[in-house]
Amino acid sequence: MKFVTDIKNTRQEEKKQPTKVYDTKDLNLWYGNTHALKNVNFPIYEKEVTAIIGPSGCGKSTFLKTLNRMVELVPSVHTSGTIEYRGENILDPNFMVEDLRTKVGMVFQKPNPFPKSIYDNIAYGPRIHGIKDRKILDDIVESSLRGAAIWNEVKDRLKENAYGMSGGQQQRLCIARALAIEPDVILMDEPTSALDPKSTLKVEELIQELKKDFSIVIVTHNMQQAARISDRTAFMLNGELIEYDYTDDIFQHPKDERTEDYITGRFG
Numbered sequence: 001m002k003f004v005t006d007i008k009n010t011r012q013e014e015k016k017q018p019t020k021v022y023d024t025k026d027l028n029l030w031y032g033n034t035h036a037l038k039n040v041n042f043p044i045y046e047k048e049v050t051a052i053i054g055p056s057g058c059g060k061s062t063f064l065k066t067l068n069r070m071v072e073l074v075p076s077v078h079t080s081g082t083i084e085y086r087g088e089n090i091l092d093p094n095f096m097v098e099d100l101r102t103k104v105g106m107v108f109q110k111p112n113p114f115p116k117s118i119y120d121n122i123a124y125g126p127r128i129h130g131i132k133d134r135k136i137l138d139d140i141v142e143s144s145l146r147g148a149a150i151w152n153e154v155k156d157r158l159k160e161n162a163y164g165m166s167g168g169q170q171q172r173l174c175i176a177r178a179l180a181i182e183p184d185v186i187l188m189d190e191p192t193s194a195l196d197p198k199s200t201l202k203v204e205e206l207i208q209e210l211k212k213d214f215s216i217v218i219v220t221h222n223m224q225q226a227a228r229i230s231d232r233t234a235f236m237l238n239g240e241l242i243e244y245d246y247t248d249d250i251f252q253h254p255k256d257e258r259t260e261d262y263i264t265g266r267f268g
């Protein structure tokens, strides 16, 4: 009987194990001679929020921008190791980076709407992907703005310039713009650091909603934020991944002294 129970338990555990969206293995990255990422290994799971924390210059943004290969915009960059996205190595020279860009949306630290109407900001990506039908674009604009919890605030001013919105609204517009391409993953680089506490709370609540449908990776300097909204946390230091675990374990029972020093504010 025990054997049967063991099999049942194992099966249930297997079922519970979420799917990996990314799997990073032995990743190294150099900017010229600067070794910015050192043997980084960790998975990112589907429909979870993964937070990346660590002191300034530890490689958080570099790692995030490697996940959509945006880091390659810096000419001196070279890498070794692999990053599998849904089983395909995105660092393989034959990998079609354009495909990745339609699957992975990105939201930056400072809201960066285009100097266009609210409507055109959202319709921009779908239009680039060849959608011209007005009715379809209208639907995408509405569902993306609804998805980013900003529809009710802007539905009567879609033709107005996005620069006329508050910072918090602009950031939710940028999240809506990322949603409009129907991404699989959303990368967020300190998305609330330029926002006031009220807008920050709105974006944090939004992230909790979005993880039902998307996998989210967020770089944050705000440890309370990481603790509040993420499922798993990666702590980086000097380009190395020091510790990666469930967020509760990282914050309540860190295994490495350096993690403990950082999260308790003892870090120099």
Ligand SMILES: Nc1ncnc2c1ncn2[C@@H]1O[C@H](COP(=O)(O)OP(=O)(O)OP(=O)(O)O)[C@@H](O)[C@H]1O
Residues within 6 Å of the ligand: 031, 034, 036, 054, 055, 056, 057, 058, 059, 060, 061, 062, 063, 074
């Ligand atoms: N474009 C670049 N050219 C050369 N070196 C760079 C470039 N971008 C980052 N670096 C270097 O790579 C290392 C990691 O930087 P990165 O911006 O990823 O850190 P970070 O943890 O995101 O920092 P912060 O929290 O301050 O944003 C640093 O030593 C930085 O100086």
